[in-house]
Every structure is written in structure tokens, then in C-alpha cells.
Amino acid sequence: MIIRDARVFDGVNAKTQDNVDVLIEGPFVVAVSSAPVAGDASDGVIEIDAKGRFLMPGLSDAHVHLMGNANSMMEFLQGPTGALYGNTIAEAKRMLLRGFTTVRDMGGDTAPVKSLIDRGVFEGPRIFPSQAMISQTSGHADFSFVYDVPEEFGGAPSRTEDIHFTRVADGVPRVLAAVREQLKMGASQIKLTLGGGAASMYDPLNTLQYTPDEIRAAVQAATDYGTYVATHVYTPAGIARALDAGVTSIEHGHLADEATIALIAEKGAWLSMQPFAEDDHHYPDPVRAAKNTEICHGTDEVYGWAKQYGVKTAWGTDLLLEPQSAARQSVMAARLGDFYSNVDALTMLTSGNASLFELAGERNSYRGAKLGVIAEGSWADLILVNGDPIEDLSLIADPDANFALIVKGGQVIKNEA
Incomplete structure (x- = not known):
């Protein structure tokens, strides 16, 4: 799966990146690229055009x-x-x-x-x-x-x-x-x-x-x-x-x-x-x-x-x-x-909580990849938002209306993108 032309909040950095392609293979993110990622539907690749919308970790x-x-x-x-x-x-x-x-x-x-x-x-x-x-x-x-x-x-x-x-x-x-x-x-x-x-x-x-x-x-x-x-x-x-x-x-x-x-x-x-x-x-x-x-x-x-x-x-x-x-x-x-500021709130809701979860050590059955971030090698848990929650955090209060795409472990759960 390739999510193209997204504005990416990676769960860690306050500054977002525009015009980003995110490549997912199986349950993992394998590339986060400011250059177009190669791939087409004839090879079985699913392409989703984010149209510049806000992409964040689950x-x-x-x-x-x-x-x-x-x-x-x-x-x-x-x-x-x-x-x-x-x-x-x-x-x-x-x-x-x-x-x-x-x-x-x-x-x-x-x-x-x-x-x-x-x-x-x-x-x-x-x-x-x-x-x-x-x-x-x-x-x-x-x-x-x-x-x-x-x-x-x-x-x-x-x-x-x-x-x-x-x-x-x-x-x-x-x-x-x-x-x-x-x-x-x-x-x-x-x-x-x-x-x-x-x-x-x-x-x-x-x-x-x-x-x-x-x-x-x-x-x-x-x-x-x-x-x-x-x-x-x-x-x-x-x-x-x-x-x-x-x-x-x-x-x-x-x-x-x-x-x-x-x-x-x-x-x-x-x-x-x-x-x-x-x-x-x-x-x-x-x-x-x-x-x-x-x-x-x-x-x-x-x-x-x-x-x-x-x-x-x-x-x-x-x-x-x-x-x-x-x-x-x-x-x-x-x-x-x-x-908290909106970006600090989003960070806590993603990578911040994940840091606490990781204290389970080997009892953490998901330790094969990072949770709460969008990065090379992380779990492919993603949300595409209609709007910018850094500007308006209330968007996450209504996921039915504002979450266009939900992906967990590389599987599409919801797609209205």
C-alpha cells in the first residue's frame, strides 16, 4: 500500500512534513519519503491519494x-x-x-x-x-x-x-x-x-x-x-x-x-x-x-x-x-x-502512551516494531484526518466524520479517502 501526498505528523516531532509518500508492506511502514515512491496497481499495490490531508499514527x-x-x-x-x-x-x-x-x-x-x-x-x-x-x-x-x-x-x-x-x-x-x-x-x-x-x-x-x-x-x-x-x-x-x-x-x-x-x-x-x-x-x-x-x-x-x-x-x-x-x-x-497544546496532546495520544506500554518488556507481544509513530520499521497503524488536529484538536472527537482512513497493521479498517 502507498499513501501518497500526505501531510505527516510522525507522533514525535511537532513539525509536520508535507507531500510525503508512505509505503506499507505487510503490517509495517517500510518508507516515509518526500520523493514519490515507486509502485503501481498492476503489481498489486493499493494506492491511496491523501490529497495533502493530515496523516498521523493511530x-x-x-x-x-x-x-x-x-x-x-x-x-x-x-x-x-x-x-x-x-x-x-x-x-x-x-x-x-x-x-x-x-x-x-x-x-x-x-x-x-x-x-x-x-x-x-x-x-x-x-x-x-x-x-x-x-x-x-x-x-x-x-x-x-x-x-x-x-x-x-x-x-x-x-x-x-x-x-x-x-x-x-x-x-x-x-x-x-x-x-x-x-x-x-x-x-x-x-x-x-x-x-x-x-x-x-x-x-x-x-x-x-x-x-x-x-x-x-x-x-x-x-x-x-x-x-x-x-x-x-x-x-x-x-x-x-x-x-x-x-x-x-x-x-x-x-x-x-x-x-x-x-x-x-x-x-x-x-x-x-x-x-x-x-x-x-x-x-x-x-x-x-x-x-x-x-x-x-x-x-x-x-x-x-x-x-x-x-x-x-x-x-x-x-x-x-x-x-x-x-x-x-x-x-x-x-x-x-x-x-496541553494540541501538538503535545497528539504526541501523548500516540508515541507518549507507547513509551509507557513498552515497559512491559518481553511481555509486550508487539515489540517487533515501534508503536505510536510513523517511521521506517514502525507498525502500520495510521489515521488520515479530514482537517488538521494540530490546529483544531476537536476533530478527533468525531471520528465518524473526520477520520477518512484507518489502517491497523497494514489492514484497511475504514476507507473513505
């Missing part, structure tokens, strides 16, 4: 719950297991059509879905699975009912544990087993929940979850497997505990203070943040709605401090259990421009 999302995006709480608790996976596969296709060619899944049994997508059975983004979110009893990912007996006292696992969406594990031996279980099932990184959240039933935001020894055990087990731990946590005390135990990626962090953001920078850790607005999630329960409001109000200051201290920052959505809101992923991507 988008990425560093914090999705693909199964959670696709299913409601009632479907998790009462729906047939097959329907949960069917909904997940359908949402994977919709996510790809929104231009998201790579995602890091932060909780859910997505390794089997990833395998089917990678084999070409279904269409969807590349997936970096975490498998089940690991939580203490009464923690953010404890989805058992209040009357259920904890497993530690002989109770049965909850429904969400049965479907590998969560795993409750207390004490160092069980935490080690839980981490190793997720790695055995295909996790590329590990997700721990270390503090309260808006979606969870039992834990106020200020709770500290998991002891330092439990967190260190998880980090050791992940490190021994060549990968890292990411942690759901919002507060300064929780973030400090996570960093002290060797956690690599802080997920959320909206309630951090300036000193804590400076500490993230000092430790060289990542801040995987989401530009939340209050209407991204809907909580009829006033307690959870109040937690959501508190989280959202911290967004602006934390982004400001992250820029001030040069924190390595990734972007994600964390949409969960409201399938009707899944398409807000595109709106939230464009909203990143409220906090």
Missing part, C-alpha cells in the same frame, strides 16, 4: 476497561458469561473505528480477546492486558456484596472474580499468587488497587489499601517476570506508599498535591491520568457521586504540576460499566487539549 488509550466499557454492572453480576465476551468483542471493533489502534487494559479478562484479534479472527485494537484488577478485601476492586463472607474466612469468590475481572487477595502469599495468576493468564503488566474510588462501594477516597509489604511483593513478582505494576490511587499518602514500594505507573492521581507530583518526577515514575469531567460517569448513589466530583476537581492542578515538574504523563479514559458512554473516549481525547 491513537492509543493507556487506561481502558474493554470488558467494562462494553458491559453494565447488572450484566457483570447477572448476565451470561458468553454475552460478556460477545459485548467486549463488539466494543473492540467500535473502539478501533474510533481510531484507537492500541489500548492498555486496566482490568478484565481481555487476554483471550487480544489473542483472537491478533490472530485476525475479529477486528479490534492491540491490547496490553492486565487481566484481573487485584484488590484487598473491602478495596476498590472488591465487588462482593456486603453480606458475602470473605474468601479469607472460607467464603466463595465473587461473580467478578469468577469471570476474571477482579481478584481479591489479602496478605503477601495471596498477593504473590494473584500476581502470578494474572501473568500466567497473559497479563503484560499488573494492576493493583491501592485506594478508594468513585465506582467502588465500600472505600472512601482517603483509604490506604495494601500494606507496604504486600505492594513490594507484587512489584517483586512482576519484576521477576520482566514487567511492572500500575496502581489505582488518588491521594498523596497512597501515591507515596506506592512509589516507595517500587510502583512504576500511578493511575489517576487526581487528589495529589504539588509535593507528591514532584515526588513522581523524582522517582521517574509515570502518571497515567484522565481528563475527567463530572458527566463522564453517572452515579445515582449520592456518596459515589460526591467522590466523583472531588476527583474531577483535582484534574486541572495536577496536570499543571505534572507539566511544571516534567512528569512522564500518559493519557487514558477509565470509562467503566456504562456502555452507553463508551464513545466518550473520543471526546475525552480531544479534551486533553484543555490542558
